[in-house]
Amino acid sequence: MNVEGSTDGASEVLRVNNLSKNYGGLKALDSVSFAVNRGEVLALVGDNGAGKSTLVKALSGAQPPDSGSIESGGQPLQLRTPRDADAAGIGCLHQGLGLVDSLNVPENVFLGRELQIKRLGFLRQLDHASMRAKTIELLERFGIHLPLLNEPVVRLSGGQRQTIAISRLLLQDVSVVIMDEPMAALGVEEGRRVLELVSNMRDQGISIIVISHNLEHVFQIADRIAVLKNGQLVDVVAIADTTRDAVVKMITFGSTH
Ligand SMILES: Nc1ncnc2c1ncn2[C@@H]1O[C@H](COP(=O)(O)OP(=O)(O)OP(=O)(O)O)[C@@H](O)[C@H]1O
Ligand SMILES: [Mg+2]
Incomplete structure (x- = not known):
């Protein structure tokens, strides 16, 4: 520093x-x-x-x-x-935060960059398990505590929503x-x-x-x-x-x- x-x-x-x-x-x-x-x-x-x-x-x-x-x-x-x-x-946290209220924490963190999984070789589905695991890893790395990962983010507080928006930026190095x-x-x-x-x-x-x-x-x-x-x-x-x-x-x- x-x-x-x-x-x-x-x-x-x-x-x-x-x-x-x-x-x-x-x-x-x-x-x-x-x-x-x-x-x-x-x-x-x-x-x-x-x-x-x-x-x-x-x-x-x-x-x-x-x-x-x-x-x-x-x-x-x-x-x-x-x-x-x-x-x-360069990541910018705008005042509106850009979260989707009805989606949960991992879905918001991965918004626009969703992980997918192939089933039966051709069906594409969202890989919720990997997104959740990677979200937990990211939150731990930065010492962030968010208890309600599976809740729609509309139920979370202003500070928690702020943290999720920051996590979205941190996902992209x-x-x-x-x-x-x-x-x-x-x-x-x-x-x-x-x-x-x-x-x-x-x-x-x-x-x-x-x-x-x-x-x-x-x-x-x-x-x-x-x-x-x-x-x-x-x-x-x-x-x-x-x-x-x-x-x-x-x-x-x-x-x-
Ligand atoms: N789109 C715009 N059209 C015309 N003038 C603008 C525009 N955006 C900003 N300005 C003017 O440019 C100057 C700088 O504005 P800016 O928004 O960068 O200030 P700021 O330091 O962010 O202020 P604040 O603390 O109020 O957010 C101000 O005089 C503002 O009125
Ligand atoms: Mg300003």
């Missing part, structure tokens, strides 16, 4: 260079550059309208930037669609997970579990970019903080080298003075 302000090529999983995006005359992103290290939690903070979601949309292929580049391991990435981001190992306000709608205990899951993902070498308005959470979980204001990157600071007051000043005034 690299908690210094600098980044070196070896530990870097993602780099954005001079990313810009205009909406009409408005600069939603104005030449933003920074890097994400392997196995770090990078919090993305800033006031409403600072450009956080616009940046996430560029990184998840949902809405390409007007200019600038995104690279991984020195290679340029063309992220024109969410599928491109998938292929590059992601190297970067982006989360837009994951704790916003959760209670204290559920929020704590999501923080724990983020820390387990980091321990397994996954990098996490997390947007949060809650600086208490940010200081609990992040290694570094990237501050955006009016589409510009104010600074990227290591948690160890800053304070909440300093971050609030950067968010509000664009500097610590």
Whole structure:
């Protein structure tokens, strides 16, 4: 883990260079550059309208930037669609989560990538046993406890549903997970579990970019903080080298003075 302000090529999983995006005359992103290290939690903070979601949309292929580049391991990435981001190992947890309420946990984890089994050599059926076993394996690997695997997920809590959506991403060997306000709608205990899951993902070498308005959470979980204001990157600071007051000043005034 690299908690210094600098980044070196070896530990870097993602780099954005001079990313810009205009909406009409408005600069939603104005030449933003920074890097994400392997196995770090990078919090993305800033006031409403600072450009956080616009940046996430560029990184998840949902809405390409007007200019600038995104690279991984020195290679340029063309992220024109969410599928491109998938292929590059970048998983994005959207606010809607994208779960199907009537399906159970393994069915949601494998949604769109269902495992099948051949019977009598030609009949194809869903391989529920394998999906269940692989789901349990995945949940154990990341220390996730979900007691009701066979229940429709509509019966599960907000935090549990969040966990299932994250498990879907983890199924595809992601190297970067982006989360837009994951704790916003959760209670204290559920929020704590999501923080724990983020820390387990980091321990397994996954990098996490997390947007949060809650600086208490940010200081609990992040290694570094990237501050955006009016589409510009104010600074990227290591948690160890800053304070909440300093971050609030950067968010509000664009500097610590
Ligand atoms: N599709 C769009 N059309 C026009 N303007 C947009 C569009 N999307 C975002 N914007 C504008 O771009 C700026 C950045 O918006 P963005 O959603 O990235 O902010 P944010 O930091 O995610 O804010 P919040 O904390 O409220 O989610 C805002 O001024 C916003 O109004
Ligand atoms: Mg937003």
